[in-house]
Amino acid sequence: MRIHGTDVGQRSETVRRANLSAIVRGLHEHGPMSRSELVAATGLTRSAIRGLVGELAGAGLVTEAPAVRLGTPGRPSPMVRLNPHGATVLAIEILVDSIAAAIVGLGGETLAEIRVDRPRGHLSVDSVVADLAGLTRELQASVHDPLIGIGVAVAGVVRRSDGLVSMAPNLGWVDVPLGAHLARALGTTIPIAVANDADLGVLAEHRRGAAVGVDDVLYVSGEVGVGGGAITGGVPLTGVAGYGGEIGHMPANPDGVACRCGSTGCWETEVGEGALLTLAGLPSDAGRDGVEAVLRDAEAGSPAAVAALHHVGRWLGIGLAGLVNLLNPRLVVLGAMHGRIYPFVRATIEAEIATRALPAPRAIVRIVPASLGADAPLLGAAELAFEPLLADPASRVGARDGAIHLATA
C-alpha cells in the first residue's frame, strides 16, 4: 500500500515542478496571460513568477512581450505566451471515412494538418498505418520543431495502457495493437497514446470548443457508429481500462434490431446514421451525403424524411434523459451527425427529456451542438499527447538541445 504524500526531503523540487505545471497548463488551456494575471491566477509571488517564467523561456517553451498599455493604472506587465514551436505533438485521427494527421504546437495551435477522405468499409491495419506514415512524412517536411509525443484517436474500443484496439466494428478490427504498429511504421520511440475518438472529442470540446469552462460534460457523436465521452468533475470518465463511454452500445430497445457489436437494440441501432437513412428510404450506406439529402427532403416536407428525423430525435431524447439522470451533466454536446441534425430534432429531444429526465438534473442541463466539427478527435489526440508535458514541464526545462525527429526514412 502506498498513500499519497509529499517527500519532505524533495519538497522544494516538488513545489517547483507543480508551479511550472500550473503556469504551463494555465497558458495552454486559457491562452496568453500577463505576468500580473499569472500572479493572480496561481497565487504565486511576483518574483516566483518572474523566475519560473524565466526558466520556461530559457527552455524555449514561452516567450515574453511587452503588454500593450490599455489605460489601466500601474506599470504594464509583460505578456507571457507559450511558444507553439517550443514543443509539438503529432496528432492522428482514424475514423471510418477519413484519416488525418496534424502537428500541433504547445498552446493548441495547429501548425500543419492533412486529412484524407476514404471510402467506408473495412480497412487493413497495415494499409491505414502505411498511409498515416506517409501523411506524417509530408507534415514533417514542413514542420521541424521538437516533437514530444504522439496522440491517436480511433473509432474503436481502446485499452489506454498500451494502445490496443480491442474492437472497432466499423473498421473491422479486433485486438489490434495499434500503438505498437504505429511506433514501428513511424520508426520512433516517442510515447504514443491511443484513445477512443469520442473520448478525445469531448476532451477537445472541453479545452477548445463548446464546453470550455464546463467540468461536467457529456459528448455524443454519431456517424456510422455512435460514440460518447464524458468529463465529470473536470476529469475524463475513462473507466478502469479506458473502455468507458460506449454509450452507443447501451441497450435502448429490447425489441430492436441487431447491432454490429453482436447485441440487439443498442442505442446506436436507433440513433445512428444507418437508422436515419434507412427510415428515410435511403441506402443505409449513403453516408454524410445521404444525411444531407434527408435534411433537404425534410425541409421540403417529405413525410418519410420527417418521420425518420422524428424517430432518431425521439430515441436520442430517451437515451439522453437516462444519461442526464445518471451523469447529471451541465452540458450535452452533440457532435458529427447529431450536431448536424440537431436543429431538426431539437423539439423532439426536449419533449422526451421533459418527460423522462428527473426535474433536478433536467433543470441544470443544456444541449448544444459541437463547435469543433470533424477535427474534435484530432485536437483531442493532440491534448492527450501534451498531457505529460503539462503535468511536468520540468522534464523539458534545460533540455534545449534542439529538435527530436521521427525517423521515417
Next chain:
Amino acid sequence: MRIHGTDVGQRSETVRRANLSAIVRGLHEHGPMSRSELVAATGLTRSAIRGLVGELAGAGLVTEAPAVRLGTPGRPSPMVRLNPHGATVLAIEILVDSIAAAIVGLGGETLAEIRVDRPRGHLSVDSVVADLAGLTRELQASVHDPLIGIGVAVAGVVRRSDGLVSMAPNLGWVDVPLGAHLARALGTTIPIAVANDADLGVLAEHRRGAAVGVDDVLYVSGEVGVGGGAITGGVPLTGVAGYGGEIGHMPANPDGVACRCGSTGCWETEVGEGALLTLAGLPSDAGRDGVEAVLRDAEAGSPAAVAALHHVGRWLGIGLAGLVNLLNPRLVVLGAMHGRIYPFVRATIEAEIATRALPAPRAIVRIVPASLGADAPLLGAAELAFEPLLADPASRVGARDGAIHLATA
C-alpha cells in the same frame, strides 16, 4: 480565472497540511500502521513522520503503542492508530422503511447506533426530523466525544451544496431543505452534509466493504426504489450538483409501465421490489418479507416465483450490460434486495451481460453482492462527514480544548 498553484510564500505550511492529511487519511482508510510503514507509505522521512505523528497525538487524533515484535530484524516500530474518541461524526440514514443514527469515531469504528424500522409510506419531514433528533439525544447520552460533522444519507435526489432533497418519491418529498431542517431540530451549527443513500452506499463499500481497493465501482441497490452510485478513478461520480447516479430512472423498457418519477419504463419498474413481488403474485407492497417469500417459493419450485426472478434477473443483466459499456467498472456491487436475490439470478444476469456487454469491458468486470448490508449508507454518511477532517486535519491540530456538543435541549 484561477489556475491551480502553490503559494510559495506559504509552501511549508501547505506541505505540512498535505502531509498531515496523507497520514490521517491513510490510517482512516487502511487501519493502524507502524511508523516504519508510514514512512514507506508516504515517502516522508522517519523524523518527519515522528514530528507529524507527535502533532496528531498532541491533538488527541492518534495514539501510539509499542509494536509487538514479530521476529523481524531491527528495532520494533511504534504502532500508530487513530483515536476513535478524538473526533467523531453523527451519521444519519433516512430510508423508506427505517431511520438510523450512529456516532462513528475517526478510523470508522461505530461507537453507538440506533435503527428504528418504520412502516412504509409517505412521512412528513417534521416527524422524521423530530424522530432523528430523539435518536441523536439517546446516542449523545452515551457518547461524549468531540463531534466534528454530521452526514446524512437519504433515499432521494439531493443537491450537495445545501442538502436540498429535490425529490424523494418513495418518501413523498419534493424540494425539502433537509439540511436546514436538521440543523434547526438539532440546534447545531456543526456542518451537515446530505447526499443520496446509494451514493453513500458505494462510498462505504469502497472504504470498508466489498470494494476496498477498487477504484472503479458501480453500486446498485434496490428496495422500493432502485438507487445507484459509482466511483470512477477513485472519485465519486456525483455530477455537477450531486444528482448523478440515478440509474433506477434510466429508460429501460420503452413499452414499460408508469414509474413513480413520472416517466415510463424506467429500469426501476423492471428490477425493483414492486416488479418482483407483482410478477410473483404478491401485493406490490409486501416488502422485504414478501421478497423472502418469493425466494422460498422459488426454491420450492413455484413457477410464478421462478419466472418473477428470471424477469428481474434478465432486466438487471440488460441494464448492467449498458452500464458496463458506459462506465467500464472493475466491480459491480449489488446491495439491498439485489444482493439478496443475487444467488438466484446470477446465471440470468451473466447470460445477458455475455450477450450485450462489449467483450473488452466484460472481460474485466466482476459482480459481487454488497458486504455491509443495510448499514452501508449510514457508514457512507459517516465517511462524508469525516471528509473535511481527512482533507485538512491541521484544522484540528492544536484545538485540544475538549468536546463540542450538540445543543439538543
